[in-house]
Amino acid sequence: MTSPDALLKIRNLVVAFDAFHAIDGLDLTLQEQEVRFVIGPNGAGKTTLIDSITNLVRPTSGSIMFAGEELVGRSEHAIVRSGIGRTFQKPSVFDELTVIENVDIAASFRLPFRSLLKRRKGISDEVAEILGSVNLAAQQDNLAGSLSHGQKQWLEVAMVLVQRPRLLLLDEPVAGMTEKERLHTGELVTKIAQEGTTVLVIEHDMDFVRRFAHKVTVMHEGKILTEGTVAEVQMDETVREVYLGRPRDARGAAEEVPA
Amino acid sequence: MTTLAKLLPSRTPTPSAFLVRFALMAVTLLLIAPAVLSDFRLSLLAKFLCFAIIAIGIGLAWGQGGMLVLGQGLFFGLGGYCMGMHMKIVDAGPGNLPDILTYSGKYDALPALWKPFSSAWFAVPMAILLPMAIAALLGAAVFRQRVRGAYFAILSQAMAAAFVIVIIGNNALTGGTNGLTNFQSFFGLSVIDAADQRILYFMVVIVLLLVFLGTRQLVLGRYGRLLIAARDDEDRVRFLGYDPARIKLIAYVLAAGMAGLAGALFVPVVGIISPALLGIVPSIEMVIWVALGGRTALAWAAAGAVIVNWAKTSISEQFPSGWLYLQGLLFVVVILFLPKGIGGAVDNLRRLAAGRRPTLRGGRPKAPRRGVPAPAPAGRAGEDIA
Numbered sequence: 143m144t145s146p147d148a149l150l151k152i153r154n155l156v157v158a159f160d161a162f163h164a165i166d167g168l169d170l171t172l173q174e175q176e177v178r179f180v181i182g183p184n185g186a187g188k189t190t191l192i193d194s195i196t197n198l199v200r201p202t203s204g205s206i207m208f209a210g211e212e213l214v215g216r217s218e219h220a221i222v223r224s225g226i227g228r229t230f231q232k233p234s235v236f237d238e239l240t241v242i243e244n245v246d247i248a249a250s251f252r253l254p255f256r257s258l259l260k261r262r263k264g265i266s267d268e269v270a271e272i273l274g275s276v277n278l279a280a281q282q283d284n285l286a287g288s289l290s291h292g293q294k295q296w297l298e299v300a301m302v303l304v305q306r307p308r309l310l311l312l313d314e315p316v317a318g319m320t321e322k323e324r325l326h327t328g329e330l331v332t333k334i335a336q337e338g339t340t341v342l343v344i345e346h347d348m349d350f351v352r353r354f355a356h357k358v359t360v361m362h363e364g365k366i367l368t369e370g371t372v373a374e375v376q377m378d379e380t381v382r383e384v385y386l387g388r389p390r391d392a393r394g395a396a397e398e399v400p401a
Numbered sequence: 402m403t404t405l406a407k408l409l410p411s412r413t414p415t416p417s418a419f420l421v422r423f424a425l426m427a428v429t430l431l432l433i434a435p436a437v438l439s440d441f442r443l444s445l446l447a448k449f450l451c452f453a454i455i456a457i458g459i460g461l462a463w464g465q466g467g468m469l470v471l472g473q474g475l476f477f478g479l480g481g482y483c484m485g486m487h488m489k490i491v492d493a494g495p496g497n498l499p500d501i502l503t504y505s506g507k508y509d510a511l512p513a514l515w516k517p518f519s520s521a522w523f524a525v526p527m528a529i530l531l532p533m534a535i536a537a538l539l540g541a542a543v544f545r546q547r548v549r550g551a552y553f554a555i556l557s558q559a560m561a562a563a564f565v566i567v568i569i570g571n572n573a574l575t576g577g578t579n580g581l582t583n584f585q586s587f588f589g590l591s592v593i594d595a596a597d598q599r600i601l602y603f604m605v606v607i608v609l610l611l612v613f614l615g616t617r618q619l620v621l622g623r624y625g626r627l628l629i630a631a632r633d634d635e636d637r638v639r640f641l642g643y644d645p646a647r648i649k650l651i652a653y654v655l656a657a658g659m660a661g662l663a664g665a666l667f668v669p670v671v672g673i674i675s676p677a678l679l680g681i682v683p684s685i686e687m688v689i690w691v692a693l694g695g696r697t698a699l700a701w702a703a704a705g706a707v708i709v710n711w712a713k714t715s716i717s718e719q720f721p722s723g724w725l726y727l728q729g730l731l732f733v734v735v736i737l738f739l740p741k742g743i744g745g746a747v748d749n750l751r752r753l754a755a756g757r758r759p760t761l762r763g764g765r766p767k768a769p770r771r772g773v774p775a776p777a778p779a780g781r782a783g784e785d786i787a
Contacts, residue, residue, distance in 0.1 A: 196640065222642035234637045236630045243626050250623055251642035258623045305642065 148207075149174045149340050150195070150309060155204035157187070157194050157364075164190040166364035168204075172309070172342060177335040179351050180344045181375075182361035183384060188344045189231065191361070192311045196221055196228050208309065223251070227307030231314050233294035237287030241278055241297060244286050245269050248301035269304060275330065276300045292319050299327075303334065310334065312343045316350050328354040360384070423614075426700075430606045440595040447602040447670045449710040450609050452690065453703040454663035457609075457616050458656030459691045460702030465620055466652040467632030468549075472557035473687050475564045476532035476657040478679030480664025482568075483531060485581035485674045486515055487524030492585045501581060505573035512574060521588070528665035529658045536657030537650065544646035544653075549635070558681055565680040580675020587669035598670075605666050609703070612659055616699055619655075628652055689728065693735050695744020705742060 150172040157165040164187045172178055180188050193199040195206055197218050206213040213221055235244050246262050249269055265273075265282075273279045276296040281289065286297060295315065302310060312331070316324045328350060335341050345351050351358060351372060358375045360367040362384045368375060375381055434446060455473055462468045489499035490511070502508045502515070511519070518524045539560065543553060568575045576582075590597040619625055631638045631645040638645045668674050677683070687706075694705015709728075717724045739746045 198636075198640075217644070218636075218639035219642050219644045222640055228640060234634060236633055236637070238629055238633055239626055247623060247626050247630060248641050253623075258627065259619065261622045262626075301641070 147174055148172065149176075149209060150342075151205075151207040152195075153205045153207075155191075155194060155206065156202045157190050157199055158202040163364050164199075165194060165201075168361075168365055170359065170366060172340055175335065175338055175340055177331065177341045177343070177354075177356060179355035179358045180342065180361055181346070181348070181351055181358060182367070185363075186361040187364040188361055189313055190364075192228060192313055192342070192344060195311060196226060222305075222307075225308035226311065227302035227305050227309070228311040229295075229298050229302055229313055229315060231317065233291065233298045235286040235289075235294050235297045235301070237285065239286055240283050241286055241289070242269070242273070242282040244297055245273060245300050245304055249304040251305060272300045272304050275303075277326075292323055295319065299330070306339075308340060310339050310341045312341065314344055314346060316345070316347055324350055423610075427606075427610060430610075431603065435599060435602065440598065443602050444598045444670060445711075445714060446707075447598070447605045448667065449707045450602075450605045451663045451667040451670060452687070452706040452710055454605075454609050454612050454666070455660045455687050456691050456694065456702045456706035457612055457699050458659030458663075459687060460696055460699045461616055461620065461628075461659075462652045462656035463688065463691060464696035464698070464702060465625060465632065466628045466649055468649060468653055469551075469554040469688070470557055470653070470656060471554045471688060472559070472561035472684050473656070473660045474679035474681075474684035475557075475561040476536065476660035477664040477667070477683075477687075478561075478564060478568075478674065478676075479532045479535065480528040480661030481668050481674035481679070482575070482581065482664075483518065483524050483528035483661070484665040484668045485584070486518040487521060488584050488587060488668065489581055490515065490519045492583075500583065501576045502574075507573050514574060525665065529661045532657040532661030532664075533654045536654045540650045540653040541646075544649050547635075547646075558684060561679065561684045562681050565676040568676050576675070578676055580673055580677070581668070582673040582675070584669065584672050590669070592669050592672055601666075601670055605670060608662065608666060612662070613699060613703060616655070616659075620699065624648070624651070686728075689732055691742075693731060693742050695742030695747075697741055698744045701742060701744030701747075704744075708743070 148171045150170070152168060152170040155165050155168045155170075156163060166187075168187075168191065170191075180191065182188055190199060194201045195208075195213065197213070197216065201214050204214070208221075208224060208226065211224065213224070213226075216224075236247075239247070242265060243262070246265075246269060249266070250258060270279070273282055276299055278289075278293065278296055278300065281293065286294065289297060295318070299312075299315065315331070316327050319327065324347070331341055331343065331354060343355075345355075355372050357369065358372055359369045360375055360378075360381050367380055367384060368378050370378070430450075435443060438446060455477055459470055459473060462470045486499075489501060493499040498508060498511065499515075502512070518527070539557075543556060548556065568580075569577050572578070584592050586592060587597075587601070590600060592598070592601075620628070627638065627643060627648050630641075631643075631648045635645040635649075638648070664674065664679075667678075686709075690706040690709045691702040692705070693709055694703070695701030709731075713724050713728070716727060735742060741748070
């Protein structure tokens with residue numbers, strides 16, 4: 143598992159809420175330019191994994207190495223500045239700012255403070271291109287609060303893309319999206335990866351996973367259950383057991399696979 | 402859009418519309434007011450415009466940045482005392498003790514605290530820099546610890562209360578509850594002479610207009626967008642790679658500097674600085690001006706200070722004890738019906754006139770709180786493990 147050019151190396155990660163271990167001794171390695179899907183039943187600790195990489199929750203113990211540097215103990219904004227971007231399950235944009243302002247402040251995060259005091263002048267090609275790629279160019283001067291749920295998700299993706307992260311963490315990017323939007327998102331993720339970004343996608347929608355995933359990691363009860371291609375994982379006995387073995391989880395799995 | 406809609410000021414004017422409006426305001430303050438108001442009324446207006454400078458700071462920190470600064474009296478007082486000490490020393494003349502220091506009989510020479518204030522080059526910058534420095538120390542500790550909301554408000558208020566206690570407790574040095582008063586001159590101007598008071602008025606107007614323009618520039622820039630972002634969802638700002646503590650600190654420190662500057666101007670205009678002007682009650686009143694005027698627009702915040710104080714003076718002249726009740730009533734009315742103050746009501750009128758629906762929504766959407774691993778896992782951090 144260890145490799146010299148691993149971008150993200152998580153070792154023996156534990157996240158405990160009192161006695162409950164949301165993440166329980168997890169090891170995960172992501173290579174540069176890899177696209178990895180993480181699946182698992184409800185409560186497997188998928189979101190907590192992303193939260194602990196970005197220090198939204200503090201790991202109880204373990205190590206998260208990103209590009210050779212330890213992330214555990216660093217502040218949220220320092221982690222973002224080191225090149226990690228993320229989205230949230232519930233789209234989080236700034237409702238009282240316009241669409242373009244949302245993207246602009248995201249794009250400006252490496253500017254020296256002196257430039258932050260100035261007003262935005264026009265729209266850079268980069269911002270325009272990203273707004274176009276998420277189909278929000280027509281809404282750029284609207285308040286973000288007026289967007290639909292799906293559009294807010296797009297805006298959030300645009301905000302993280304414009305920062306050009308080395309590692310992109312997507313938490314259920316297609317939740318609540320229409321079939322067409324899902325397809326577009328999948329294509330966007332593929333394109334981002336081809337341009338050299340490493341992507342970690344947490345996804346419930348098995349249809350989406352089947353269509354766009356190459357390598358899949360299955361989490362269960364805070365641990366990695368198995369890793370492999372979609373086909374391998376689907377054939378895996380333990381995975382079937384986890385999803386279908388017990389009534390509660392079977393129900394969860396049924397919900398996750400749209401009819 | 403109907404003509405009525407065009408006449409009413411809008412929240413986001415075009416640059417030329419802003420220039421026209423700003424010029425109108427400058428002409429009113431610099432030409433019309435001095436022409437039509439008596440000396441007494443004009444010096445009252447000068448006092449209110451000092452308050453308007455504080456209000457712009459509150460508009461920045463609270464309206465844009467979401468920090469309920471309930472203790473601006475502290476910074477106003479620091480600025481006032483810095484200037485007051487300097488004026489006292491100058492009034493006493495070289496080698497003499499200011500009258501305030503002779504009452505206790507404890508001092509034969511200027512005490513160490515007073516000595517540097519003999520120099521205007523020290524006293525005037527200190528009136529602004531000292532409040533800013535204290536705000537920076539306080540803010541750095543508080544914002545890094547992610548203290549916000551009511552806790553921040555209570556903390557800032559406690560600081561104002563503590564300052565009053567320190568001043569009263571050291572009355573030999575500070576003049577105690579009486580404060581510093583009986584001033585004669587301010588940089589060669591007589592503070593009693595009507596003509597010199599007019600010059601002071603113009604000084605205050607020019608400072609106010611400059612502070613307004615500078616703050617407006619800041620708010621319209623990227624920093625202003627970030628400040629609003631940090632107000633609405635501080636945690637989200639972190640995941641854009643910014644430290645919200647720094648963003649908020651800047652606005653807080655600037656607001657403190659403005660309050661200090663206002664205090665430094667207030668002393669020559671009004672001729673007194675005392676604990677009664679900067680404790681808990683005055684600090685709350687400062688926030689009320691901004692709430693009534695409209696916290697989300699700097700110009701309305703400043704107007705709130707003038708409107709409320711003008712009303713206070715006029716009504717107190719007719720009904721000496723009536724103001725306090727009316728102020729309470731006004732505050733309740735504003736909270737219930739005009740959550741964005743007079744400025745918000747004017748905005749709504751404009752919308753109505755333009756045939757759009759008014760928004761009564763006063764507050765901003767409540768920011769979801771993230772990343773708190775609660776014992777019973779809840780919210781975003783816990784969604785996966787619930």
